Amino acid sequence: MELEKQLSTHMASTQGAEKDQAGLVSSAPVVETRALSKIFWVGEEEIVALDRIDLTVGKGEFVSFVGPSGCGKSTLLNLVAGLFPASSGEVLLLGDPVVEPSRRVGFMFQSPVLLPWRTVESNVLLPAEVFGMDLGEKRRHARAVIEAVGLGEFANAYPNQLSGGMQQRVALARVLTYEPEFLLMDEPFGALDEFTREAMNLELLRIVQSAGITVLFVTHNIGEAVFMSDRVVVMTPRPGKVSGIVDVSLPQPREIRMMHDPVFADLVFEVREILEQSRGE
Amino acid sequence: MANERTDLTAGPARSKPASGKWRYRAYSIAIAVVIVLIWELAPAFGLIHEIILPRFSDTAWALWTLVNQDFFLRHFTVTVREILSGFVLGTLIGFVLGIALAVWPVVKKVTYPFVVAFQSIPKIVFAPLFIAWFGFGETSKVVMAIVISFFPVLINTMVGLESVPQDARTLMRSLRATPLQIFWKVSLPHALPIISAGVKAALTFAVIGAIVGEFVGASVGLGFLLELYNQQLRIDRVYAVIFVLAAIGAFGYFILEWLDRKVIFWRDDNNS
Numbered sequence: 001m002e003l004e005k006q007l008s009t010h011m012a013s014t015q016g017a018e019k020d021q022a023g024l025v026s027s028a029p030v031v032e033t034r035a036l037s038k039i040f041w042v043g044e045e046e047i048v049a050l051d052r053i054d055l056t057v058g059k060g061e062f063v064s065f066v067g068p069s070g071c072g073k074s075t076l077l078n079l080v081a082g083l084f085p086a087s088s089g090e091v092l093l094l095g096d097p098v099v100e101p102s103r104r105v106g107f108m109f110q111s112p113v114l115l116p117w118r119t120v121e122s123n124v125l126l127p128a129e130v131f132g133m134d135l136g137e138k139r140r141h142a143r144a145v146i147e148a149v150g151l152g153e154f155a156n157a158y159p160n161q162l163s164g165g166m167q168q169r170v171a172l173a174r175v176l177t178y179e180p181e182f183l184l185m186d187e188p189f190g191a192l193d194e195f196t197r198e199a200m201n202l203e204l205l206r207i208v209q210s211a212g213i214t215v216l217f218v219t220h221n222i223g224e225a226v227f228m229s230d231r232v233v234v235m236t237p238r239p240g241k242v243s244g245i246v247d248v249s250l251p252q253p254r255e256i257r258m259m260h261d262p263v264f265a266d267l268v269f270e271v272r273e274i275l276e277q278s279r280g281e
Numbered sequence: 282m283a284n285e286r287t288d289l290t291a292g293p294a295r296s297k298p299a300s301g302k303w304r305y306r307a308y309s310i311a312i313a314v315v316i317v318l319i320w321e322l323a324p325a326f327g328l329i330h331e332i333i334l335p336r337f338s339d340t341a342w343a344l345w346t347l348v349n350q351d352f353f354l355r356h357f358t359v360t361v362r363e364i365l366s367g368f369v370l371g372t373l374i375g376f377v378l379g380i381a382l383a384v385w386p387v388v389k390k391v392t393y394p395f396v397v398a399f400q401s402i403p404k405i406v407f408a409p410l411f412i413a414w415f416g417f418g419e420t421s422k423v424v425m426a427i428v429i430s431f432f433p434v435l436i437n438t439m440v441g442l443e444s445v446p447q448d449a450r451t452l453m454r455s456l457r458a459t460p461l462q463i464f465w466k467v468s469l470p471h472a473l474p475i476i477s478a479g480v481k482a483a484l485t486f487a488v489i490g491a492i493v494g495e496f497v498g499a500s501v502g503l504g505f506l507l508e509l510y511n512q513q514l515r516i517d518r519v520y521a522v523i524f525v526l527a528a529i530g531a532f533g534y535f536i537l538e539w540l541d542r543k544v545i546f547w548r549d550d551n552n553s
Contacts, residue, residue: 001358015483081455083451083454083455089545100457101455101456101457102457103456103457105455106455107451107452107455109448109451109452111448113446113448113449113451115449115454115466115467115470116547117470117547126307126456127456128464129466130453130462130466132460158547160547204344236438
């Protein structure tokens with residue numbers, strides 16, 4: 001695909017993750033959480049959102065987080081992104097503790113968060129603008145990424161002229177344009193219909209694999225988590241803890257037909273069981 | 282999303298947009314014709330005394346003769362200058378204070394009670410004071426216009442800047458944007474539609490401020506002229522001056538409306 005070519009040339013520097021046949025990553029961890037905890041105060045009440053989370057994620061790995069609402073999945077992403085500080089414990093990114101947001105990290109929300117007064121291209125260039133990069137050079141790159149997410153004809157359109165799925169593609173293009181090594185995604189396609197979401201997921205997988213991006217992916221959808229991931233982390237409700245990790249043994253690259261594979265069904269069931277168990281505790 | 286919803290509800294009316302638009306326009310014109318007819322006939326048949334409501338034709342004639350007087354332009358210019366100066370300065374002051382209150386929470390916490398207290402004063406009570414402080418000239422009227430017009434801009438600027446969605450702030454923070462970048466690239470454009478509504482209100486208030494100032498003490502200006510004709514019982518001319526003032530307000534408003542549409546092109550309610 002043209003898409004892979006464009007992205008791999010632009011993101012050559014971030015490539016190099018080596019996966020074995022099971023899709024597991026053999027290199028050293030690039031994301032590490034150590035006894036990571038987060039406590040929120042609501043008035044006098046103490047809410048433990050995350051309770052001593054220990055995790056390691058390898059380079060190029062795709063890790064999903066599933067769990068009931070309020071299990072701290074989003075909080076975990078925010079902490080890895082450095083958007084707010086941990087109550088105790090720490091996050092290491094490439095061995096360095098996270099204290100503030102980093103340009104190596106791209107964040108994607110459930111809503112596209114586009115600026116309605118900017119065209120698609122101008123929205124995609126927002127990070128480059130904020131970083132103070134040379135826009136002339138970046139513009140060509142932005143065009144290529146917009147092309148890659150299938151919005152080539154809409155580069156000069158405004159967000160309110162686009163459908164929800166297209167808007168989320170713009171958000172994806174925006175985060176890819178600054179070539180992050182890590183992608184933190186908080187239910188990025190949760191608001192989209194089933195078909196659009198499936199298409200977006202496949203596209204996302206192609207892109208992150210060709211660019212060697214490490215992904216932390218929060219979702220409510222167990223099937224989606226299994227289909228997308230190398231590992232699925234199942235979390236318990238408040239206080240958020242890891243109740244189990246499922247290695248996904250499906251081969252790479254993932255294809256839709258694998259959803260009919262008995263292995264897929266078994267994995268989904270396994271995740272579901274861990275979820276049920278943690279709920280019963 | 283919001284668009285789709287309005288589209289659905291507006292569906293039937295929109296299926297024939299052109300004819301619908303013209304029908305409403307025809308209704309408006311019909312109402313205007315009825316008003317003019319009553320205005321003309323009620324005094325003519327003695328239903329209303331002509332001192333209270335001079336006939337439409339007399340008022341129109343009074344307007345024509347008034348605007349052709351040599352002295353009219355002088356009064357007109359002075360009042361327009363007062364309105365414009367008051368409006369521009371009031372808007373600027375309201376804008377700057379609104380930003381200050383939105384950007385520095387401490388400033389807001391400390392000064393907001395005073396802002397509210399000040400707003401609860403009916404500002405026209407200051408008019409006699411301003412005459413005493415700034416004299417009978419244009420300054421006292423401009424100050425009056427400023428005092429009465431800055432507030433809607435202040436409130437709308439503050440509210441607009443504070444209503445930036447959390448997601449957009451988080452996005453900018455995840456990009457390590459500076460507060461200034463967040464302000465210019467996200468907060469201010471986001472607040473513009475709300476600020477614009479405040480600016481439109483400020484124009485109307487500036488007209489009131491200037492006229493009230495002239496009522497209380499002036500030797501020139503449309504407010505002065507209105508007061509003068511009222512005392513002379515030249516009620517047709519009073520109506521003529523009122524018409525001129527309305528025209529000034531309407532003209533300014535349409536300019537602002539036009540600017541609003543040019544600048545804030547991404548507004549959801551563009552079609553309404």
